[in-house]
Amino acid sequence: xxKIVFALIFASLLFVNAxxxxxxxxxxxxxxxxxxxxxxxxFYGEEYLHNMTLENYKWLEELDVNNxxxxxxxxxxxxNPNQVxxxxxxxxxxxxxxVISKSCGANYCTIDVLTKWLANPNVRSWDVMGxxxxxxxxxxxxxKTYVQDVNGTTIPSNYRFLSNGFGNSFKLPxxxxxxxxxxxxxKKGGSVFASYQHAMSTTTLAISKSYEISxxxxxxxxxxxxxxxxxxxxxxxxxxDV
Numbered sequence: 280x281x282k283i284v285f286a287l288i289f290a291s292l293l294f295v296n297a298x299x300x301x302x303x304x305x306x307x308x309x310x311x312x313x314x315x316x317x318x319x320x321x322f323y324g325e326e327y328l329h330n331m332t333l334e335n336y337k338w339l340e341e342l343d344v345n346n347x348x349x350x351x352x353x354x355x356x357x358x359n360p361n362q363v364x365x366x367x368x369x370x371x372x373x374x375x376x377x378v379i380s381k382s383c384g385a386n387y388c389t390i391d392v393l394t395k396w397l398a399n400p401n402v403r404s405w406d407v408m409g410x411x412x413x414x415x416x417x418x419x420x421x422x423k424t425y426v427q428d429v430n431g432t433t434i435p436s437n438y439r440f441l442s443n444g445f446g447n448s449f450k451l452p453x454x455x456x457x458x459x460x461x462x463x464x465x466k467k468g469g470s471v472f473a474s475y476q477h478a479m480s481t482t483t484l485a486i487s488k489s490y491e492i493s494x495x496x497x498x499x500x501x502x503x504x505x506x507x508x509x510x511x512x513x514x515x516x517x518x519x520d521v
Contacts, residue, residue, distance in 0.1 A: 283297070284520075289444050289468065295475045296432065297349075299338065302486050304316040304328065304332070306328060308330055308331065308332060308333065308464070309335070309336045309356070311336075312345055314344050314345050315344055318339070318349060318351070319339065319379070322351055323389065324395075327434065332498075341389070341462075342389055342391065343384070344362050344383070346384040347383055347384050348381075349380065349383075350380065350381050351378065351379075351380040357437075374397045374398040376394070376396075376397055377392070377393070377394050377473075377514070378392070379393075379518070380473070381471075381521055383521065385419070386466070386467065387465060387466055387467060388464070388467055389463075389464050389466055389472050389521040390473070390519070391460065391461075391462045392410070392460070392461045392462075392473040392475075392517070393458065393460050394460075394475040395457075395458050396456070396457040396458070400451060400477065401489065402451075402478055402479060402480060402481065403450070404482050405449070405450050405516075406449060406451055406476060406477050407474070407476045407485060407487050407488075407501060407502070407511070408447055408449075408459055408461055408474070408476070408490075409444060409446030409461070409474070410444050410463070410472060410473045410500060411468050411472040411474075411492045411494070411496075411499060412465065412470075412471060412472075413443075413471075413472070414436070414468055414469025414470060415465045415466050415467070415470070417464065417465060417466075418465055422434075422438065422445065422447070423461075423463070424447045424459070424460070424496030425459070425461075426452060426457075427443065427457070427459075427460075428452040428453070428455060428456055428457045428458075429454040433449070435447055435450075437484060437488065439512070441491070444500060445492070445494050446478065446490060446500075446501060447461070448484055448488055450484075468521065470518055471518050471519055471521055472494075472498065472518040473498070474496075474498025474499065474501055474514070474516040475495050475498070476498065476501050476511040476512060476513070476514060477514065478510055479510065479511065482506075486501070486505075486507050486510065487510075489506060489507035490502055490504060490507060497512075497513045497516070498515055498516025498517075499516045499518070514515060
């Protein structure tokens, strides 16, 4: 009887998160359909698959990749670092990896942007991540930003919402394996330009929020003003049509 109960509990862990859908891959904790597996592998990287938790799956489940139109492109950055890369949906500049994806339903698209530090950053000050909208806008105010390292996750809320986009400032954590993920919903039609800007020297929260959202800004998003000019690395951005 104990063996039967254990088997039922283990099966529930694997299958409840996929709502009885056909399981293509499991890491022993979560089970993924083929579409979910392909999304995770392309967006997060293969190593993420092995360490996914049920909490991670709930985050993935919000995208509903089994039933919605999904797009992830990868293009290496070229040209002027202050401009978005051609068809730029993937950037790897120096020690930073930046990728954008969309998952679209009938009325809106969910945008997911991920920044991963491939090596530990030398400066840990106030960085900025956000987006510029062209021909679209936020579908709702449900913008989520998560900053993670080996020590845990924080949820910064230092947002600036402007008429053509937004940004969120956060202090980089002290640990290794730093990741920043940002998710929001936009109306269908137009384009989304996303950018992550890293402070090259110690700064403050107030200075990090000194920017306009502009096509002429870093990553085609952040045009820094005042004391913030010259503080950030000018990394290229990523974009998708929605």
